[in-house]
Amino acid sequence: MQASLSSVADPSPSSRSSAAERADYFKAAFGKVDRDLRFLMDCLAEVLESLGREEMAAYLPWRGALPEGEAPARIGQIYSIAFQLLNMVEENVAAEMRDLRERQEGLAKEHGLWGHQLARLRAKGFTPEQIAETLGHVRVESVLTAHPTEAKRLAVLEQHRLLYQLMEERGRADLTPSEAAAIREKTVATLERLWRTGEVLMHKPQVSDELRNVMHYLRDVFPAIVPKLDARLRFAWADAGFDPALLRDRLPQIRFGNWVGGDRDGHPLVTPEVTAETLRDLRINALLMLRRQLGHLAERMSLSAWVQPPGTGLIEARDRLVSDLADRALPILTRNTDEPWRQFVHLMQAHLPLDIEEDGTAHERDTGYRHAHELKADLRLLDTSLREVGAARLADGDVRPVLRSVELFGFHLAQLDIRQNSAFHDQAVAQLLTAAGLDGSQFADWPEAERLRFLERELRSPRPFLHADASAGQEADTVLRSYRVVARHIQRNGTAGIGSLIISMTRQFSDLLVVYLLAREAGLVRQTPTGPACILPVVPLFETVDDLEHAPRTLRRFLDHPMTRRSLHWQARLAAENEREPARLVQQVMVGYSDSNKDAGLLAAQWGLQKAQSALATIGKENGIVIRFFHGRGGTISRGAGPTDRFLDAQPYPAMAGEIRVTEQGETIAQKYANSDTAAYNLELLVAGVTSSSVRHEQGPCPDRPLASVMERLSASSMKAYRELLEMDGFITFYRQATPIDALEHSRIGSRPARRTGQATLKDLRAIPWVFSWNQSRFYLPGWYGIGAALEALQTESPEDYAKLTAELKAWPFLNYLFTNVESSLASTDADLMRAYADLVEDEEIRERIFALIMAEWHRTREQLEILREKPMADRRPKMLKTLALRADALRILHHQEIGLLRQWRRYCAEGQQAAADTLLPDLLLSINAIASGLRTTG
DSSP, X not given: OOOGGXXXXXXXXXXXXXXXXXXXXXXXXXXXXXXXXXXXXXXHHHHHHHTTOXXXXXXXXXXXXXXXXXXXXXXXXXXXXXXXXXXXXXXXXXXXXXXXXXXXXXXXXXXXXXXXXXXXXXXXXXXXXXXXXXXXXXXXXXXXXXXXXXXXXXXXXXXXXXXXXXXXXXXXXXXXXXXXXXXXXXXHHHHHHHHHHOSSOXXXXXXXXXXXXXXHIIIIIHXXXXXXXXXXHHHHHHHXXXXXGGGTTOOOEEEEEEOXXXXXXXXXXXXXXXXXXXXXXXXXXXXXXXXXXXXXXXXXXXXXXXXXXXXXXXHHHHHHHHHHHGGGGHHHHTSOTTOHHHHHHHHHXXXXXXXXXXXXXXXXXXXXXXXXXXXXXXXXXXXHHHHHTTOHHHIIIIIHHHHHHHHHHTTTSSEEEEEEEHHHHHHHHHHHHHHTTSOOTTGGGSOHHHHHHHHHHHHTOOOOSSOTTOOXXXXXXXXXXHHHHHHHHHHHHOSTTEEEEEEETOOSXXXXXXXXXXXXXXXXXXXXXXXEEESSOEEXXXXXXXXXXXXXXXXXXXXXXXXXXXHHHHHHHHHHHHHOOOOOOEEEEEEESXXXXXXXXXXXXXXXXXXXXXXXXXXXXXXXXXXEEEEEOOSSGGGTOSOHHHHHHTSOTTOOSSEEEEEEOTHHHHHHHSSHHHHHHHHHHHHHHHHHHHHHHHHSXXXXXXXXXXXXXXXXXXXXXXXXXXXXXXXXXXXXXXXXXXXXXXOOSOSSOSBSSSOOSTTTBOHHHHHHHHHHTTOOGGGTTTHHHHHHHHHHHOHHHHXXXXXXXXXXXXHHHHHHHHHHHHHTOOHHHHHHHHTTOSOHHHHHHHHHHHHHHHXXXXXXXXXXXXXXXXXXXXXXXXXXXXXXXXXXXXXXXXXXXXXXXXXXXXXXXXXXXXXXXXXXXXXXXXXXXXXXXXX
């Protein structure tokens, strides 16, 4: 269970305040949580009572003892709202406590943020010059996805944002009584709207719905908080005593990516037409964002030519834009005639390739700036002009933030990745071969050597298999049409808005060369003097434990290939042109957390990721290539989640080289970025953490890790225990009946199907619903199973190694991060509820046998963690346990209601009463949604 208040650190000694002066943050935080919750529950009770739902008002949590007996039928909806309010309160209080801590104890005391990271690096002996050197090439990219873990409607998310704003307003110290009354009235009205809206989707969302949600963050949230992030870095830098001049032109590069509309791995609804529409929407919204920023900038450029005559450079640039705009410039020239700086900005705004109709509809037009670097050049000219007349402060405060937006968001807002599964690519190539008159029906089963011989021969030839308009088959047509959409976009707008071609389930070297072949067919390959080069990065995604183990060999062969080397040089040149940065050879590698955990359990998956990243980064260094790791993290510990700063600390040497991409999936997007303060905090954690880790990895010594052999042993034994459970006779029956996986497969919480190919097997089931279903039934099994058995075996068979493990736990960030996450998963389990869900299993022998194994491992793992940590969890993590306790009573009511609904719904389904089952399904989905809101971790 994820808790916002976990970011509130315990008080620690500080030179800026004595122990007597320091606040008791824990007490202050939860005291405010209690007060704010009571206010919101009273408002919600007022809504329910005014609507004649007094029985529901009586069940509202955090107002007193909850009634006993059967809860009202729609309690799930009101509890979902209540949990969302609790989450907002915790988020708001966490932000207030961070501010209080910084005011009282200084920037360096807030763990993971710039002040703390700079002080930490200085304490380790790194100089400001060394830190600034790394800052100059830090590139962090947050990639938004729409996996089916977000269980809330978009209309509901809008109300949540409004409620959070009202909570912020209510916290003002100078609030008058009339203002307080107005806020309460707005809060009650918003809660009534939330109740009347309903939270459960009656139809699966379309990709366009998911894109609209993602676009809100890309267009409205991130551009607004980037200036705050830059200001925080500058202030922390000066507060640390570092020379501000070292930061000039060395601000970290923050980028954003998007998978909605481009990720087609098992997603038939992401058609080429959807991809084309997504690229258009991203570009239009980027231009709208810049239009708005230029409008605000123009308001500030009120400098009079009578006070300070403008230089010739500004006048010449203004005249150039006037000439380009022709008649469109006339209305601008008739206004502000003695304010040439303002006129120049208005002309820049008019030169954006954007038309807006009377009804507000925006369209791109063919005239104006074609590329972002053209607008950047004019903004730099404006910056220079202001400095020439001595207005450097205005240049820094007004122009630089807009210039920064153009640099970070360009005319594309976010880079769209194109992802597809390697098996789908194999089918596409087989169809191409067949259409070309060759026997390609068994291409997927060809031995690797035969596949490579064929691919090498074909890649030396510039000719495509088919004419552009010819059809080869469903898979081939789907891949090639989507690639051609991208090729047309690049021809018109350049590569800045396109990310990578990502291959899910990359198992062997030929899986990567296949993409080069498909790219050639679609016009994404260019001829160079030394041979063909792909203009877009081809990125392997290593997901399973086996694939991670083979990843170093696969990457080495890929980097050694002449086409890869040519492609990397081509892409480096394009990146340097687009972003005006020094060219660096960069190979992106994506690593998956979900499928490796689903296959092998948490410990084996995490250790496999550690080893693979270390080996892959080393291979990159040997080849003079920076490896940009792309971490496919999900919203739960089982899928790679965990505190951002500690996750970055846990990365293996030398994996952090200033370049990183990280997915933000499903419900984590709203949790991290729905509100500006929280969004700024989470992005600062990411950027500051990447910088700190990169300085240490690039310029510090590689630490000795003597426990590699112990970790190998733990990994093998934990995976053995985990796999034995999954492969046990009757396990699938237990899983399908003891969790709500069957109901989840009927849910409408994402546009993507729950299974990749539709087969009813555990292998085909996506890791997201796998984790979601275990968490819903409070087992959290993928986050801890097998670890207790491994630790107990090590303690029995090798007590010396067990003692070393205990000693190294505090010194090795990876170990600490791993076992802290295991402990968090266990803390979120509930033995009584696990038993109640297990009782849904109809076969008594299967039920008791498998449940007994699970509970034995549950007890074993808890006991082992207490031994390792040498203290009970209650003494070490009181904040986490308090946040869990706040939710416990209301969740228990929901879980028991869900169990009853599951039993009844399954009976209807088994008896063929489909109409009755369909009638009951919304209530069941409402229950799932409410529990997801309470747990804050779905998948």
